[in-house]
Amino acid sequence: MRKTLAIALKEIRQVxxxxxxxxxxxxxxxxxxxxxxxxxxxxxxxASLAVQDRDLSAASRDLVDAFxxxxxxxxxxxxxxxxxxxxxxxxxxxxxxxxxxxxxGTELAAGRTGDVQLVLDGTDATTATTVLDYARxxxxxxxxxxxxxxxxxxxxxxxxxxxxxxxxxxxxxxxxRSSQFLVPGLIAFIxxxxxxxxxxLSVVRERELGTLAQLRVAPLRSGQxxxxxxxxxxxxxxxxxxxxxxxxxxxxEIEVRGPWGDLLAATLLYLAGGLGxxxxxxxxxxxxxxxxxxxxxxxxxxTLLLSGFVFPLRNMPEALQVLSHVVPxxxxxxxxxxxxxxxxxxxxxxxxxxxxxxxxxxxxxxxxVRFGRLRG
Amino acid sequence: xxxxxxxxxxxxxxxxxxxxxxxxxxxxPVVQLVAFGYAANLDVTDVPLLVVDRxxxxxxxxLVDEFTASRYFYRVGTESSVADVDPWLVRGEAQVVxxxxxxxxxxxxxxxxxxxxxLADGSDSTAAGIGLGYASGILGxxxxxxxxxxxxxxxRAATFRGIPDRRASRVTxxxxxxxxxxxxxxxxxxxxxRTRWxxxPAVLAMVLMIxxxxxxxxxxxxxxxxxxxxxxxxxxxRSWQLIVGKLFPFAVIxxxxxxxxxxxxxxWFQVPLRSGFPLLVGLTMLFLLNTLALGLLVSTLVRTQxxxxxxxxxxxxLPMIYLSGLIFPIAxxxxxxxxxxxxxxxxxxxxxxxxxxxxxxxxxxxxPQAAVLAGTGVLLLAVASLRFRxxxx
Numbered sequence: 135m136r137k138t139l140a141i142a143l144k145e146i147r148q149v150x151x152x153x154x155x156x157x158x159x160x161x162x163x164x165x166x167x168x169x170x171x172x173x174x175x176x177x178x179x180x181a182s183l184a185v186q187d188r189d190l191s192a193a194s195r196d197l198v199d200a201f202x203x204x205x206x207x208x209x210x211x212x213x214x215x216x217x218x219x220x221x222x223x224x225x226x227x228x229x230x231x232x233x234x235x236x237x238x239g240t241e242l243a244a245g246r247t248g249d250v251q252l253v254l255d256g257t258d259a260t261t262a263t264t265v266l267d268y269a270r271x272x273x274x275x276x277x278x279x280x281x282x283x284x285x286x287x288x289x290x291x292x293x294x295x296x297x298x299x300x301x302x303x304x305x306x307x308x309x310x311r312s313s314q315f316l317v318p319g320l321i322a323f324i325x326x327x328x329x330x331x332x333x334x335l336s337v338v339r340e341r342e343l344g345t346l347a348q349l350r351v352a353p354l355r356s357g358q359x360x361x362x363x364x365x366x367x368x369x370x371x372x373x374x375x376x377x378x379x380x381x382x383x384x385x386x387e388i389e390v391r392g393p394w395g396d397l398l399a400a401t402l403l404y405l406a407g408g409l410g411x412x413x414x415x416x417x418x419x420x421x422x423x424x425x426x427x428x429x430x431x432x433x434x435x436x437t438l439l440l441s442g443f444v445f446p447l448r449n450m451p452e453a454l455q456v457l458s459h460v461v462p463x464x465x466x467x468x469x470x471x472x473x474x475x476x477x478x479x480x481x482x483x484x485x486x487x488x489x490x491x492x493x494x495x496x497x498x499x500x501x502x503v504r505f506g507r508l509r510g
Numbered sequence: 511x512x513x514x515x516x517x518x519x520x521x522x523x524x525x526x527x528x529x530x531x532x533x534x535x536x537x538x539p540v541v542q543l544v545a546f547g548y549a550a551n552l553d554v555t556d557v558p559l560l561v562v563d564r565x566x567x568x569x570x571x572x573l574v575d576e577f578t579a580s581r582y583f584y585r586v587g588t589e590s591s592v593a594d595v596d597p598w599l600v601r602g603e604a605q606v607v608x609x610x611x612x613x614x615x616x617x618x619x620x621x622x623x624x625x626x627x628x629l630a631d632g633s634d635s636t637a638a639g640i641g642l643g644y645a646s647g648i649l650g651x652x653x654x655x656x657x658x659x660x661x662x663x664x665x666r667a668a669t670f671r672g673i674p675d676r677r678a679s680r681v682t683x684x685x686x687x688x689x690x691x692x693x694x695x696x697x698x699x700x701x702x703x704r705t706r707w708x709x710x711p712a713v714l715a716m717v718l719m720i721x722x723x724x725x726x727x728x729x730x731x732x733x734x735x736x737x738x739x740x741x742x743x744x745x746x747x748r749s750w751q752l753i754v755g756k757l758f759p760f761a762v763i764x765x766x767x768x769x770x771x772x773x774x775x776x777x778w779f780q781v782p783l784r785s786g787f788p789l790l791v792g793l794t795m796l797f798l799l800n801t802l803a804l805g806l807l808v809s810t811l812v813r814t815q816x817x818x819x820x821x822x823x824x825x826x827x828l829p830m831i832y833l834s835g836l837i838f839p840i841a842x843x844x845x846x847x848x849x850x851x852x853x854x855x856x857x858x859x860x861x862x863x864x865x866x867x868x869x870x871x872x873x874x875x876x877x878p879q880a881a882v883l884a885g886t887g888v889l890l891l892a893v894a895s896l897r898f899r900x901x902x903x
Contacts, residue, residue, distance in 0.1 A: 162825075166828065169829065169832075176838070178839075179841070181841075224871045225871070226864060242691070249692050250694070251694050255869075256698055256699050256703055257700055259707065260705055267643040267647075269695070276689075276691060280689025281657070285661065298653040300627075300628060300646060302627075302628040302646070304642070305630065306633045307633055310632055311635060312635045315634055327823070327828075335815070421528075423528075423728045426818075427728075430724060430823055430827075431538055434828075435546055435716065435717075435720075439713075440549050449553060457545065471633045475632075482601050
């Protein structure tokens, strides 16, 4: 134990000689949380909408008003009848155009169907789907109003069958704020990146600088050296995690609804996994350049894309779902969202914890073996 | 000019010695684009649906069938009471729960208000929002059917009493409209609303950016750390020749990588490339000019490779990925942050990519973005060169 701490102290001294890296390790996570927490959002605000009203009747004005007063669209203006819609949408500035053909009002009044068109820029399919959804809701609402008017005009008496009363209730995130969904993912992402990058260079640097020889003759087991290397960064990462959680609470009103002890346990395991992965890379890479590239390639994109941070794992092809099993963030994210958003303990997630634990053990074992071989 | 040529040759030779880096720079982008191109998919289909049908009447069963028959939902189970819903949502096994109350069938038959409850797991807000949207759509259509039928009855009764039925000519087409408004969506550029067509170009951009920035940011610093920089300084090579010489092989690698990954995007993922390959390559090289210059700039600022790595990854690549509009739309960001995004070269490249792949935009539409990239590229290169010269002297 004492020997491990000695190594840890040595590592701390080495790290503190590079205040730039140190500052970044602690300050950056918080900075990233602030910047990206505010920036990253799938909540569509103010979709740009232009209107081409060729009918100019009371009915068409009603429909346009419904769109404009819905609070979902940002009105860009009226388009003349001969406007080149293709040209207007090609630059990517205009999302939707509501086209009301001539005769819309008269058709409706006669009890026939009034067709309107919504031209959508489908490039960003996610936003387009959401906007289409809004539009359909607005049309449904206006449609109902038209029917009520028709019935009143026709003097039809009698109770109209009410539409189905739908009561949606959203659990854990009632206002469906995407920040509640994205911030935990952001936390997992930041932590993974931090841990992997901080340890990835540690062994390779010793090899490149030549100090590996000294470690070779030290009366320590490989496992103790690796553990000692990990400890300072573990402490730093926990500090960063505390800062991030505080920031999330203050800025995004994200409170940890579940037990803190469980969160700590899961986080320690996750951090150990990331640090271990960094160490493994460190023992395998031949130069710091290679270590850097492999770290970035193996942690940045996989954690962003294969962990369930943004893209749901469920919809991915089998092969990728299998591959995602080696991304520790995948397990941590389920647990993190569960504890923070759903207020659960570790109970429902014992299988995720088991996977995480297995990951940590395997990675550290491999790193130990490789390191042992390096020392000769 | 001859000196420049010799520097370039030296850089190429140095690269060739490092076999591992070579395989990484060509293999990694390809592997990543394939893997992540598949992963980056937000098409919400097969939403796991839990059904709680306390009514059990033919009417309610028909409603449930509407849900399961659509490709949007995938029924994962049934519960008999709302109290048992908890574990499904906590473990994330069900995303949406359809709860039909006991009196549903009766309400529909007597013309009263039938009520249905929808529960959604809000922790995945994107899927929940879209899932609720689908559910509302299905319920809306069902609603319209009920209301329409009843409305027809009422109007027929009204006609019977002598009031002319203006809707006599209307054929009930079973369209989900009650008052007659029918909105046809026409989706351009991506009619099937495939999210992959949006995200594959994004992954392409990220992959190219990471490779070129990593290469150029390590390039100079490595020589500094190892000590060969001093040897280079005493040669009569001018600093601009050194810079261009260093970046040239990386630019070539970038060009090859661009061809490789765009071929995959088009050939494998079938993302349409509507503006043609030459335009894509040309504008990509403009973008890579920026990334290479940025990497170089980073390497002139630091002393160790670790610092280069930290700054390149955290200070440049991450903010650029998040704030460029590649994945998270800029339009959804707060005003102040939107202003910040104007300083990010990747933002303009993202617009270019979408324009070139999906919208068939040419230089006539994209010239502002191209101009900005050219400008910032030259500016960054100049700044990096100045800093570099100072270091040498």
